[in-house]
Amino acid sequence: xxxxxxxxxxxxxxxxxTFFNITDSVKEVIQKSKIQGGICVVISSHTTCSVFxxxxxxxxxxxxxxxxxxxxNNVLQKIIPDNIAEGQYNYPGEKHxxxxxxxxxxxSYLPNGDRSALLNCDAHLKSTLxxxxxxxxxxxxxxxxxxxxYIYFVDFDRTRPRxxxxxxxxxxx
Amino acid sequence: xxxxxxxxxxxxxxxxxTFFNITDSVKEVIQKSKIQGGICVVISSHTTCSVFxxxxxxxxxxxxxxxxxxxxNNVLQKIIPDNIAEGQYNYPGEKHxxxxxxxxxxxSYLPNGDRSALLNCDAHLKSTLxxxxxxxxxxxxxxxxxxxxYIYFVDFDRTRPRxxxxxxxxxxx
Amino acid sequence: xxxxxxxxxxxxxxxxxTFFNITDSVKEVIQKSKIQGGICVVISSHTTCSVFxxxxxxxxxxxxxxxxxxxxNNVLQKIIPDNIAEGQYNYPGEKHxxxxxxxxxxxSYLPNGDRSALLNCDAHLKSTLxxxxxxxxxxxxxxxxxxxxYIYFVDFDRTRPRxxxxxxxxxxx
Numbered sequence: 098x099x100x101x102x103x104x105x106x107x108x109x110x111x112x113x114x115t116f117f118n119i120t121d122s123v124k125e126v127i128q129k130s131k132i133q134g135g136i137c138v139v140i141s142s143h144t145t146c147s148v149f150x151x152x153x154x155x156x157x158x159x160x161x162x163x164x165x166x167x168x169x170n171n172v173l174q175k176i177i178p179d180n181i182a183e184g185q186y187n188y189p190g191e192k193h194x195x196x197x198x199x200x201x202x203x204x205s206y207l208p209n210g211d212r213s214a215l216l217n218c219d220a221h222l223k224s225t226l227x228x229x230x231x232x233x234x235x236x237x238x239x240x241x242x243x244x245x246x247y248i249y250f251v252d253f254d255r256t257r258p259r260x261x262x263x264x265x266x267x268x269x270x
Numbered sequence: 271x272x273x274x275x276x277x278x279x280x281x282x283x284x285x286x287x288t289f290f291n292i293t294d295s296v297k298e299v300i301q302k303s304k305i306q307g308g309i310c311v312v313i314s315s316h317t318t319c320s321v322f323x324x325x326x327x328x329x330x331x332x333x334x335x336x337x338x339x340x341x342x343n344n345v346l347q348k349i350i351p352d353n354i355a356e357g358q359y360n361y362p363g364e365k366h367x368x369x370x371x372x373x374x375x376x377x378s379y380l381p382n383g384d385r386s387a388l389l390n391c392d393a394h395l396k397s398t399l400x401x402x403x404x405x406x407x408x409x410x411x412x413x414x415x416x417x418x419x420y421i422y423f424v425d426f427d428r429t430r431p432r433x434x435x436x437x438x439x440x441x442x443x
Numbered sequence: 444x445x446x447x448x449x450x451x452x453x454x455x456x457x458x459x460x461t462f463f464n465i466t467d468s469v470k471e472v473i474q475k476s477k478i479q480g481g482i483c484v485v486i487s488s489h490t491t492c493s494v495f496x497x498x499x500x501x502x503x504x505x506x507x508x509x510x511x512x513x514x515x516n517n518v519l520q521k522i523i524p525d526n527i528a529e530g531q532y533n534y535p536g537e538k539h540x541x542x543x544x545x546x547x548x549x550x551s552y553l554p555n556g557d558r559s560a561l562l563n564c565d566a567h568l569k570s571t572l573x574x575x576x577x578x579x580x581x582x583x584x585x586x587x588x589x590x591x592x593y594i595y596f597v598d599f600d601r602t603r604p605r606x607x608x609x610x611x612x613x614x615x616x
Binding site: 232247 | 271272273275311313314315316317349350359360361362363364365366368369373375379391394395397398399401402403405435437439441
């Protein structure tokens, strides 16, 4: 049994949740792995991002989101409203602001000291609900997702554009 | 380390979400794999289906659903109401209807051209929330789920009966 | 490719959902495994518990919950209210009470015959939403979670303190 992995780099726009159809990247990694049968693990290493399996839809809204993405946003927004002001959620607290401000790379998390950069509680909770990893089948050297299945990476963070990493790990023979 | 996999085939009834207790099938695949220690991955390759881990309940409602399944349906129904009419959700849009109608196997998705066969936005969103895969332990040749744990496959699609596939993949030694 | 696993034992307090930051345990298991590249699977074998990936927050509420945990509890409570009385949910039904009472280890589930010990429907549904397993990357012998990512085990059961097991399985080379 062997293991093969790659990282793909994604750039979110940060206005609304950013959805990436990463199916072609996953298929390419499986092909390069030369693994014929096994599993393919897709992992977000960010706590405001998720990986999920969904149909590709041919209609888009004004943000460029596919219709199922818009519907998902609407459902999640009802139960986890956008974090637009301090005090709306408990997170982030004063001690957390202080801790983040003391990190060597504080500028990445609080650019120009802008406290609103941490107002992404909604993104944290949404990604907890959807989960940070998903596993797919590798069958006869191909991603086993049927005709209508696609793999999406979503960054729920709306505070600003972010550089995101997604790990694709193939295990098998 | 070796890998062993099987596919199980399931038929949903399509009236309400269809729940399948697949625990015995998973145990059988682990036994046939002869793998003593490792992991067992259970995967839905359909975008309206999920795999989850839950207690088996001895009481059923009038649909044959176990009580925790009925309670799960009620909770999900509150946040993601059944998709009963066009326009209720964005999905499916006109371009998606056109695309699906042009597929070689269009009849599987739009039987007799019935547009209501795509009114399963609720099923897509529910399965995104629950996820398409779950991993279990294989310990001393057995499924490591404790006394009360069972594995369920659910098809949330209520539009019609469907043939569904579930992949069970065992990795270990 | 090799496989290495350990079990960690946790004790929930049973008043509100109990959250455990298990990141250091996971890192320790990876180190002991000597595996340099691969995956680390973290699994709950209890049907009221989940594993999830989240930021560590430096602020706590009066229960000792980090602020993102409090916010998660609030969101989940809105859609899945605490199970405080029989009849609020379908679960647990009379046949389930009878079945559990007949188990050899009935005392673990119905201590002193207390029926309220099964009033944990909310915990079952919450853990179904969050899922029972999560996968992480092992990269250069280390847990691949970035600067702000931590791994949490949660027991949503509020009926009483429970002994819980979490499985950590590392696969790789």
